[in-house]
Amino acid sequence: MFRTAALAGLVMLAAPVAHAAEEAPELPIIEAGEHTLSEFKWEARPLVIFADSPNDPRYLEQLAFIADRPEPLIERDVVVITDTDPDNLSPIRKELRPRDFMIVLIGKDGQKYLRKPFPWEVRELTRSIDKMPVRLQEVQDQRLVR
Numbered sequence: 001m002f003r004t005a006a007l008a009g010l011v012m013l014a015a016p017v018a019h020a021a022e023e024a025p026e027l028p029i030i031e032a033g034e035h036t037l038s039e040f041k042w043e044a045r046p047l048v049i050f051a052d053s054p055n056d057p058r059y060l061e062q063l064a065f066i067a068d069r070p071e072p073l074i075e076r077d078v079v080v081i082t083d084t085d086p087d088n089l090s091p092i093r094k095e096l097r098p099r100d101f102m103i104v105l106i107g108k109d110g111q112k113y114l115r116k117p118f119p120w121e122v123r124e125l126t127r128s129i130d131k132m133p134v135r136l137q138e139v140q141d142q143r144l145v146r
Contacts, residue, residue: 028069032083032090037106044079045129046106050098054084058101060118068121076129077108107132 032048040046047066049051051059059082066073067078073080083093096112105114105128114128116121129135 019083020090025074027066027074027078027080029066029080029082032081032092034091035081037095037110040079040106040108041110042108044077045079045105045108045132046081047073047125048083048092048096048104048106050082050096050100050102050104051082051084052086052100056084056101058119059084062103063141065119065121072122072126076126076135078129105129108134 020066028044037046049059049062053059063082081092083090083098086093096102098104099117101117103114103116103120104112105125106127107113109132113132114125130139
C-alpha cells in the first residue's frame with residue numbers, strides 16, 4: 001500500500017468482510033514518530049490527529065468516530081496519523097504546528113485541505129475528501145473502468 005517499509009506503531013481497523021473468503025481491508029493508524037508527510041504523497045490521504053495527551057476527550061472522540069465507520073476512509077485511501085506528545089516534536093508536528101487538539105486532512109497531492117480544532121465525523125471527512133481534485137479524478141477513472 002505504501003512505499004515506506006517501516007510503519008512503526010501501526011494499528012489497523014478492519015472493515016467488515018463482504019464474503020467470508022475475502023480478507024477485509026484495514027485502515028492504517030500510525031503514530032507520527034519520525035514519519036514525514038512526504039512519505040504518503042500520491043499514496044494515501046493522511047488524516048493527522050493532534051492532541052496534548054492520549055487522554056484528551058476530543059482525541060478519544062475522534063478515534064471513536066473513525067472506529068465506528070472505517071470503511072469510507074479505507075475506500076478513500078486514508079491513513080490516520082496520531083501525535084499526542086507535544087514535547088516530542090515529530091517532523092509532522094513541526095510542519096503543521098498544531099495548538100492543542102487539531103485534525104488536519106491532507107490530500108494525496110500533499111495539499112492541506114482541512115484544519116479543525118474539534119472532532120469531525122467520518123461523513124464530514126468523506127465529504128471533504130470527495131471534493132478534492134485527485135479524488136474526483138479517481139471516481140471518474142472508476143466509472144470509465146466499469
